[in-house]
Amino acid sequence: MRYLELNSALLHKKNGFFQLEKDLEAAQAFEEEVLLRLRRFSDPLERFQALIQEGYYEDFFARYEAADLLRLYRLAESYPFRFQSFMAVSKFYKDYALKSDDKKLYLERYFERVLAVALHLGQGDVQKAEAYVRAMMEQRYQPATPTFLNAGRARRGELVSCFLLELDDSLNSIGYNLNAAMQLSKIGGGVALNLSKLRARGEPIKGVAHAAKGVVPVAKLLEDAFNYADQMGQRKGAGAVYLNIFHWDVEEFLDTKKINADEKSRLQTLSLGLLVPQKFFDLAEAGEDFYVFAPYSVYRAFGEHLDDMDLDRMYEALVAHPEVKKRPLSARQMLTRIAQTQFESGYPYIVYRSNANRQHPLKALGQIKMSNLCTEIFQLQTPTLVGDAGEVVEAGFDISCNLGSLNIVNVMEQQNLAESVHTAMDALTAVSDASAVRQVPGVWRANQAFHSVGLGVMNLHGFLAKNQIRYESEEARDFVRSFFAAMNYYSLERSMEIARERGQTFHGFEQSEYASGRYFEKYQEDFRPRTETVRKLFEGIPLPSPADWARLKEAVEQHGLYHAYRLAVAPTASISYIQNATPSIQPIVEHVETRTYGNATTYYPMPFLSEETYWFYKSAYHMNMYRVIDLVAEAQQHVDQGISTVLFVTSETSTRELARLYVYAAKKGLKSLYYTRTKNLSVEECLTCAV
Incomplete structure (x- = not known):
């Protein structure tokens, strides 16, 4: 395909620099092919009527006058919009633009997708719809994928697609949340679940000792559920599970991401996150052990779940209580273990729970207990009470x-x-x-x-x-x-x-x-x-x-x-x-990003890349991660929820150094760390960085 050849030609340097014009030629060539497959209409109103009648669009005429629809169409069309890269145009038409049921024809151009989104969100308010058209066509505001993809379509998914659920310590709750996760996955949702209330492996059930199987089998059930409920094969289900670092099963939980883990316990597709109160970092800094607790024994002794406690305040009382089952682990060795697991798998995510709750303006209403698949959502949460027949006795507060x-x-x-x-x-x-x-x-x-x-x-x-x-x-x-x-x-x-x-x-x-x-x-x-x-x-x-x-x-x-x-x-x-x-507020990784979709490789030059800006696009792998954390911290003090923050490390980074970054991020007030990305440096890359 000509556009793929043109796109790859941008890498063939001319006078020592990328041929960026080749990427724009590739974008133009792709658009030319789109025009050949674009369904034509005699005028905008005829287009609306046809697509509504054929079941592609919701009935915009039920909320807007024809004259207003025509005016808004002309407004969106009037913008001299051009895709700025081959990646942009190919991504839009492959993933976002409305297509005929047989996928042979495109039914939308960019401005028409923007218009459909604006009309849906405007809900009949012409002034608001116009503001949305302007904000999106001027590319000042961009809705997230679920909204941009689905709004305005007659047959659509949800406008939100990320959810947070909390399990209670009962089989009723496990079954209910397993089904809820599948239902949400079915409609395209990614789901994070907090397993921290579940009793540990070997704890009693109804007085029978050693009956509980712990959190890992529940995580395995969830992984299978997400793999099964995969949006009819179009998109894989996505899930994450979180566990409090003071939970008895934390070591077993981390072991599920080991490359050599037993297949019965290994979690291949489920994401992992740790909920870490400040007390853990205090103990690590002091070089002391920390205790992990069997959560059901905590509940029996205190009448309160371990995960609902302020462990910065209650930790010593838990350690001192004779009826609380506990065992010591080295806090510093745990930090190293987390770092080793991240080097192998990128996981676990880390949620700084004390920071999140300390900065929480709604702390009188409830606690922040976990985060989502991308670690930027921080809202109060309560579990749903479920009856023996699986019925909802009392709905809690779950998060979208x-x-x-x-x-x-x-x-x-x-x-x-x-x-x-x-x-x-x-x-x-x-x-x-x-x-x-x-x-x-x-x-x-x-x-x-x-x-x-x-x-x-x-x-x-x-x-x-x-x-x-x-x-x-x-x-x-x-x-x-x-x-x-x-x-x-x-x-x-x-x-x-x-x-x-x-x-x-x-x-x-x-x-x-x-x-x-x-x-x-x-x-x-x-x-x-x-x-x-x-x-x-x-x-x-x-x-x-x-x-x-x-x-x-x-x-x-x-x-x-x-x-x-x-x-x-x-x-x-x-x-x-x-x-x-x-992306986001994160530093870039490469001046020209390489992405592979199926059998095709696409190259994406960074925005505004030129011989002048090249030197200001330093790769994240060559940056000082302490300064990256400093920058995120400046934003975090003004963000009531969180900021998805990736750490970038190389083969030269030690587990000890990575562990120091965890502690530094906690001290700087971050609420979470997302993945850790690892790259093996070559000698040439090190020399390039030094120039």
């Missing part, structure tokens, strides 16, 4: 992830930060309002109560490189500090306005630190830029002053907030390609 991202480059260059955040919050609110997910009552109940959303960003490294700022520099941290403070401000402002407009706040607002005003205390500090370089970047863009924050505090106390949770920085992938963006 409702995500979207700002493209930092376009928001900054169009000097449109406040409006972009407001529009994004409206779009995410529309998704929350429209999401029922009644397969799991706890998900529905929490969504109705909290209206939680997760606005994130992408293209940070792209923005820094384009402006010739080094990712590890003080200027980069200064930009992140100011940008995220402003993003937080405008998201709070819009949430307050929605609460005022609707006369409704999230459940329990009165008990939150937003209502008491405590949340706003840190914003007595001025988070506007400290360096001259960053001040120039924000010229023409209003940034909130401490006085603005004080006024917002008063408005929030008076009117409340509609959303219990607002911000979360997810690891954007496919949508980053379409936006010509670097």
Whole structure:
């Protein structure tokens, strides 16, 4: 195929640099092929009518006047949009564009997919639909894949596709959550489950000693369930399980990711995460042992589950209690063991539970106990009470992830930060309002109560490189500090306005630190830029002053907030390609990324790559990970949920050094670490880095 040849030709350097024009030629060649397979219509209204009648689109005429549909169509079409890479155009048409049932014809171009999404989210409000069209066509805001893919389609999946469930210590709960995970996987959801309440291997059941089989067999059941409920073979089911590091079975849990693990216990496709309170790091720093506890013995002794306890406060009492079954392990050796497991498999994820709860504005309402598959969601959670017949006796609060991202480059260059955040919050609110997910009552109940959303960003490294700022520099941290403070401000402002407009706040607002005003205390500090370089970047863009924050505090106390949770920085992938963006706030790995899909290899040059920006695109594998953590920490102080953070290490990194990074991230206030990516360095790469 000609476009694949052109795409690969970009690697054939001319005058010592990539032939980037070949990639744009590949994109154009692909679009030419698309046009040959594009279904034609006589006019936009005839197109709407045909696609609605044939069952491809929802009935937009039921909510909008024909004249408004035509005007919005012309608006979307008027943008001189061009895909900026072959990866972007091929990804869009292969994965997102609406196709005929036989897959032979394309029924949408980019602006038509944007329009369908905007019309669906607008729910008949022409003004809002227009704002969504503008934000998406200008590529300031990008909904997450479930929303961008499904909105506006008559036969669609859910607009959210990531869920968090908590198991109670009973067979009823295990069975219920196993079925819930399969139901959510069936509709395209990735599901994370907290196993920390389950009794350990060898604990008694109904007084019978050694009857419990522990957490690993339940994890194996879940892995099989996700492999079975795989969206009709189109997409593999995705699941993750979390366990508290003080749980008796933690060693066995980690062993499931060993390359040489027994096949009966090895977890090949299920992701693993550890929930780590600060007490563990304190013991490791002091060189002391830490105790793991049999959770059912804790429950019998204290009437409270181990995983529901504040272990920073209760640890010594658990150690001292004679009826609590426990055994000591070396805390430092456990850190090394975690690092070794990450070198082998990339797992486990690490959730800094004490940091998450310390920074939690809703701590009076409940605890943050776990995270999701990508470790950026942090919301309070309670388990669902299940009866003997598998019926829901009392729905708990389970979590769904409702995500979207700002493209930092376009928001900054169009000097449109406040409006972009407001529009994004409206779009995410529309998704929350429209999401029922009644397969799991706890998900529905929490969504109705909290209206939680997760606005994130992408293209940070792209923005820094384009402006010739080094990712590890003080200027980069200064930009992140100011940008995220402003993003937080405008998201709070819009949430307050929605609460005022609707006369409704999230459940329990009165008990939150937003209502008491405590949340706003840190914003007595001025988070506007400290360096001259960053001040120039924000010229023409209003940034909130401490006085603005004080006024917002008063408005929030008076009117409340509609959303219990607002911000979360997810690891954007496919949508980053379409936006010509670097993923999330993470550093890039290669100047030209290589991706293989089936038998075809695609090359993706970084956005704005040139001979001038090349040197500002330092690979993450050659970066100082302490400085990367510093940058994430600057953003985290303004993000009410979390930031998906990947560590990049090489063959020269020791397990001891990786363990130090875990401790450093905890001290810097991060709430989680996602994967650890490992790369074997060659001599040539080391020399290139040194130049």
